[in-house]
Amino acid sequence: MCPSAQLAGLHPRSEELIELTRAYDRGHADKARTQKLVETETQQIIDLQKRLGFEYLVDGALYWQDPLRPLTKSLKGVSSGSRYSRWFDTNTFYLKPVIKGKVSLGEFQPHDFVRSDLSPGPAKWKIALPGPYTFSELSENKSGLSKEQLILSIANAEQKLIQTLAGSGISLVQLSEPCLVYRPYRKEVASSKEIQTALDAIRIVAEHSSVKLAVQTSFGDASAILSQLVNLPLDAIGFDLYSTDYEKLRLKSPKPIVLGIVDSRESHIEDPSWIAHTATLVSKHVEAPDLVFSPNSDLKYLPRTVADAKVEALSSATRIYKETD
Amino acid sequence: MREAEEWADKLEVPSFHDKAKTILKESEVKDRARTILDLSTLYGLRLFEMAGLSNVGVGGEQQRVEMYEHVIRAVEGMAFLGHVQSFDYKYFRKAVAQDKVQRRRPIYLDEFSDVRRHARSPVKVPITGPYTLVDWSFNEYYLRKQTGNNLRLRKEGARREFLLDIVEKVLRPEIRDLIDAGATWIQIDEPAVTTHPEPVEMGMFVEAWNETVKGFSCKFSIHTCYPSEIGYERLAEYAPKLDKCSQLALEFANRDSTKLGTEDDDRGGYESLRGFVENGFDGEFGLGVVHVHDFAGEVSTGAGRVQGRDIIETPELVRDRLVYASRVVGDPAKIWANPDCGLRTRSWDVALAKLQSVVKGAELAREVLD
Numbered sequence: 001m002c003p004s005a006q007l008a009g010l011h012p013r014s015e016e017l018i019e020l021t022r023a024y025d026r027g028h029a030d031k032a033r034t035q036k037l038v039e040t041e042t043q044q045i046i047d048l049q050k051r052l053g054f055e056y057l058v059d060g061a062l063y064w065q066d067p068l069r070p071l072t073k074s075l076k077g078v079s080s081g082s083r084y085s086r087w088f089d090t091n092t093f094y095l096k097p098v099i100k101g102k103v104s105l106g107e108f109q110p111h112d113f114v115r116s117d118l119s120p121g122p123a124k125w126k127i128a129l130p131g132p133y134t135f136s137e138l139s140e141n142k143s144g145l146s147k148e149q150l151i152l153s154i155a156n157a158e159q160k161l162i163q164t165l166a167g168s169g170i171s172l173v174q175l176s177e178p179c180l181v182y183r184p185y186r187k188e189v190a191s192s193k194e195i196q197t198a199l200d201a202i203r204i205v206a207e208h209s210s211v212k213l214a215v216q217t218s219f220g221d222a223s224a225i226l227s228q229l230v231n232l233p234l235d236a237i238g239f240d241l242y243s244t245d246y247e248k249l250r251l252k253s254p255k256p257i258v259l260g261i262v263d264s265r266e267s268h269i270e271d272p273s274w275i276a277h278t279a280t281l282v283s284k285h286v287e288a289p290d291l292v293f294s295p296n297s298d299l300k301y302l303p304r305t306v307a308d309a310k311v312e313a314l315s316s317a318t319r320i321y322k323e324t325d
Numbered sequence: 326m327r328e329a330e331e332w333a334d335k336l337e338v339p340s341f342h343d344k345a346k347t348i349l350k351e352s353e354v355k356d357r358a359r360t361i362l363d364l365s366t367l368y369g370l371r372l373f374e375m376a377g378l379s380n381v382g383v384g385g386e387q388q389r390v391e392m393y394e395h396v397i398r399a400v401e402g403m404a405f406l407g408h409v410q411s412f413d414y415k416y417f418r419k420a421v422a423q424d425k426v427q428r429r430r431p432i433y434l435d436e437f438s439d440v441r442r443h444a445r446s447p448v449k450v451p452i453t454g455p456y457t458l459v460d461w462s463f464n465e466y467y468l469r470k471q472t473g474n475n476l477r478l479r480k481e482g483a484r485r486e487f488l489l490d491i492v493e494k495v496l497r498p499e500i501r502d503l504i505d506a507g508a509t510w511i512q513i514d515e516p517a518v519t520t521h522p523e524p525v526e527m528g529m530f531v532e533a534w535n536e537t538v539k540g541f542s543c544k545f546s547i548h549t550c551y552p553s554e555i556g557y558e559r560l561a562e563y564a565p566k567l568d569k570c571s572q573l574a575l576e577f578a579n580r581d582s583t584k585l586g587t588e589d590d591d592r593g594g595y596e597s598l599r600g601f602v603e604n605g606f607d608g609e610f611g612l613g614v615v616h617v618h619d620f621a622g623e624v625s626t627g628a629g630r631v632q633g634r635d636i637i638e639t640p641e642l643v644r645d646r647l648v649y650a651s652r653v654v655g656d657p658a659k660i661w662a663n664p665d666c667g668l669r670t671r672s673w674d675v676a677l678a679k680l681q682s683v684v685k686g687a688e689l690a691r692e693v694l695d
Contacts, residue, residue, distance in 0.1 A: 018408045018416050025414035065413045082621035084412055086553055089520045091461050093412035093551075120541070184522045187555050221477075242476045243402035266480075267406055267421045281474065303407025303419065 003279065003291040004055050005314040006258065008128040008174045008216060009298035011045050011060030012066060012307050016159060039118055046119045048308060052315035056172050059115045066094035067176065067298065068130050074108035076155055077101040081140065088219050089184055090265075090301060097139040103153040105160045106240040110168035116285050117178070124171035128298075131177035131197035131215065132158055132205065137186075138179070150198045155201035162209060172212040172235070175202060178297075181243070182220025199228055206233045215314050216258060218297040219243060226251050240296040249285040257288040260296030261317075262310045269304060269309045275317035276324060293317055329368075332673060336371035337469045340362075343402060359435075361387045366439045372673065374445060376680035380510075381446045385676075386667065387582050388436040392514060393461050394418050395432065400495055401425040406463065421463035422487055434502055450503055451512040451548065455491040455533045459484060460517035485529055492536045502543055509567035511572065512545040513537065516666075519549050519556025522557040527563045535568045545569045546611065550576035550666045561600035565607075573601065574611025576596045578646065579618070583636065586627035592649040599653050612650050613665035614686060615679045635675045643686020648693050657694045662687040 013021065017037050023029035045060035064070055066087065072080050072095070081098040111117060116125050130138070133157040141150055162173050180198060183190065190198075206213045214236035215229055222239035230239045230253045238258025242265070252256075257280060262270050279291055293314045299307035326345070333341035344364055351357035369384025389395035395415070397403045402424035408416040433452060440448055467490075468485035500511060518530045538545050547570055549560065557575065564573060581594025589596070598610065620636035629638040643662065651657040662683045668676040 012409060015407055018410075020413040021503075022416065082619075084551075084618070086551060091417070091517065091552075092410055110433065136502055184520070184553050184555070187558060242480065244475065245475050247474060263476075266465070266468065268465045278474075302411055303409060306406060 003293055003318045005052070005293045005311075005318050006054065006126065007049065007058045007299070007311065008126065008294060009058075009061065009176065010064055010300040011058070011062065011298075012300045012302055013062055014041055014304040017041055017062065030316065035214045039115070041133065042115050043118050048311060049118075050123075054315070056124045057119070058126050058128070059118070061128075064267075066092075067128070068094050068097055068135060070108075070112050071129055071135060071158070071161075074095040074106055074112065074161060075101040075103055075154075076106040077143065078139070082160070083140075085138070088178060088182060088230055091202065092301070094138070097135070099136075099139050099141045099143040099145065099150060101143050102145070103143075103150065103157055105157040107163075107286075107323050108161070110165055113165060114168065114170060116169045123169070126172040126174065127165070127170055128174040128176050128216070129158060129161075131175035131180075131198075132201040134177050134179040137183070142231075147194065151197050151201045155204040159205045159209070162205065162211060162213075166210045170211055172214065174214045174216050174238075175205060176216050176217045177202070178217060180220075180225050181217045181222045195225070195228075199232060202229075202232055202234070206217040209220075212236075214238060214258060216260070216294075218260060221245070223249055226246050226253075230255060236292060238292070238294060241278070242296050246282045246285050249282075251286045253286065253288040255288065256292055258292040258294050262295045262314055263294050264297045264299045264301050264307075264310075266296045267306050268318075269306070270313050272313050272316035272320050275313060276320040279317070279321055280324070291321075294319075329579050332368060332372075336368060336375060338367060362436075362466075363439045366436065367443045370440065370443050370445075371562065373680065376507075376677055377684035378528070379446060379681060380449050381444055382449050382451060383428060383433075383436055383440045384444070385669070386436075386451065388439070391417065392451075392452060392667075393626075394420075395534065395673045396453050396458060396495070397462070399428060399430050399432045400491075402466065403462065412542055415490060417461070419461065419463065420692050422466045422560065424466050425494075426487070426490050426614040428498050431502055432495075432499050434499075435505060437503060437506055437508060440668065447510070448508070449510040449512050449546075450508045450516050452496070452499065454513040454515035454518075454547070455488055455496055456530045457515050458491050458495075458516040459488045460521070462487075481525060488529060488533045489536065491531050492558060494563075498536055500537070500543070504541060504543050508543065512544070512546045512548050512572075514548045516549050516551065518618050519552030519560055522553060522555055522559035527559060531563055538569045541569075544571055546572035546574055546609070548574040548611065548666070550613070551579070556596040558600050561597070561604045561606065563607045564601055566589075569608075570608060572609040572661070573606065574613075574637045574661070574663055576613040576617075578613045578638070578665050582625075583622060583628050583638075585641055587645050587649045587652070592646060593605045593648050595646065595653065598650055602654055609661060610650065610654060611661045611663040612647065613648045614638070614662050615664045615683055617665045617668050617679075618670060633677070635676045638682050638686075640682050640685035640689050644689035644693065647687060647690035651690070651694055657690075 024034045049057050079098050080095045083096045084093040085096045135150045212235040216238035218240045222244045236256045240260040348360050365387035366384045373381040397420045403420045405420045467487040471479035471482050487556050563664045575593045615638045619634040628642040
C-alpha cells in the first residue's frame, strides 16, 4: 500500500488576509489589493503541497465565500438568495441557494472554481464541489420541482460542469456529500428511496466522467452508506474518522479509501506517527487497494498556521506509513 | 469625535465636552479606556431609554469586544490562536483550552457597576453561556486526557469535562458576583445550542444549564438565534427541562415574511413558537420582531422600508408579529418584544429606528389585545 495525502475544500485565510478582507468589506481597502493578496496566498497553498509532494493540488479556494456559492452562481434556475444559514454544526454560515426554476448549467469561468493559472506548468488539479444531494438539501426549493427531480437535475448540471472543467486541467473532482451521513437540520431520517436517488445522482455525475471522481462524507457516521458507495463508478470514497467508528466497519472496497484522519475542527496538530498508526488500525477493518490521508472536512475552521501544520503532518504520516507497512 | 458629540446632543448626555477633556487628559491608557467604556455604556443606556425600552439590558454591551472573546480574555487556561471565518468577510477570534480553565478575574462586574450607576430602567445582564463558550473553542487540554480508539467518544468526553469546568470554575463564580452586586435578571446567551440537535449534545447543554443556575436566586432566561432548521424544534423538546428558565428570547424576524397580517400564512417565521408551547414550556418568550442583519429582500406596503442594507420595520409589522405570537402562546403577558439579536452590526441611527418600531409596535399590539 502506498498512501498519499490530499486536501480538499476551503483552506483558511491568513491573519493578514483576514485583516485586509475585513478592511475591504468596510470600504477601507481596494479590490485590486485584496485580490492580489488572495492570489499570493493561493500560490503559497499550492507551493506548500508541491513542496510536500502531493500528487493532486488544490488551490485552497480562498476566494470562495462558502462551499456552495461558486456552484450556485454557475447554475441557471438557482440564485444565491439573501438568507445565511448555519453550515451543519459549525459556527460558520453559507448563503442558502434558492431554486427558482429548472436547473441547468449556466455561464461560468473555470477560474471561478480553480486558480490553476496561478501555478503554470503540468499539475493534477483537484476541486471539491458539493454533491447533488447535499446541494439540493441545503437549498430552498421554490421551483415546483420534486425533490427527486431537483437532485437529478443538479446532477446533470454538475456532470456538464465537470466535463467543461476537465478541459481546464482538473484531474480529480471530490463530490462532498455530508448530507448523506449528517442531517441535523431535518427531523426525519432520509428514506431509502431518497438515498437511492442521491446515489443515482452521484452515478449520473460519475458515469462517463473524463476526470477522476471521489465522494467524501463528513460530519457524520458513514458506516451505513459506505457499502453502497463502493458499488458506484467512483475512483475513491472517503469518510470522517472522527464521526465514524472504524472498529465497527467491515468494508471491502475495490477503490481507494480517503481517510478523514486529521481533524479540521480541533487545533492540536496530530502526531504523524499517530496518524500512521491509526491508519494501520483502520486498514484492519477496511480492505482497500490504497489509502489516502486527508482532513475530515475543509480546513477553514482552523487558523491558517494550524491548518498548514496539519498539512505537513499529513505528508509526514504518509512517509511513516510507507516505511512501516 | 463629531459623531460622539452629535449623539451626546441627541441622547442628552450631559457635559460632553468636560467628559471628552477628562478622557484626553488621562495619561494612563488603562484609565482612559475605562472612562471611555463608562461613557459608551452611558450612551447605550440613553439610546435604549430614548427608544422607550422597558428594560435597557446593559446598554448594548458597549464594554465587550465580542460575546465570546470578552469572556475568554478573563479565563486562565485559554489562549487565542487566531481568527476563523464566520461568513464572507466576517471572522471571530478563536481560542484553545490549553490547561484546566478557571476565572482569572471578574468578567462583567465593571460593566454592571457602570450600568447600575447610569440606568434609569430595569436591567437584564446578558452573559455568554457555557455550551457556546465550549462549542466555539478548541479543546486540546481536555482531549489529551481522553483515551480509546473511538475518536467521536473521545471528543464527546473531552467536551463534557470542558463544559462542566467552564460552568464550575468560570461562570458560577461570575454569577455569584453579579447577584451579590445586585443583578436580578441574567440572560444566558447560547447561540451554539441549536446547532447540535443530537440527543447527546442537548443532554450536555441541559446538564450544563442546570449546573450553572443551581442554588442561585435570580431570574434566568436564555437567548439563542439562527438555529439549524430543526434547532428550535429540538430546543422546544428540551426547554421544559431547563431549571429556573423563565424566558426564551428567540430570533424569528429573520425567517418571517415582510408583509402585514396575523394569519398563519402571513407569519410563517413564528410557526416554530407553537412547538415550545406544545412541549410544555410555560415561561415567557422574548420575541425577535426586528431583523438585525443585512436585508436584501422585498418589503410589502406598510410593513417597512429598505434603507441601504437595512430594513426598518414599521410598528405595524411589529404589531402583527406580536399579536400572532400572543395568540399562539395564549397569553399576551408572556410576550416580550425584542430585536432578533444584538444590533451591533447596524448603525446607531438604524438601531434607534428599529428599537422605536419595537416599542411603538408593542403599544399597538397592546391596543389590539387589550
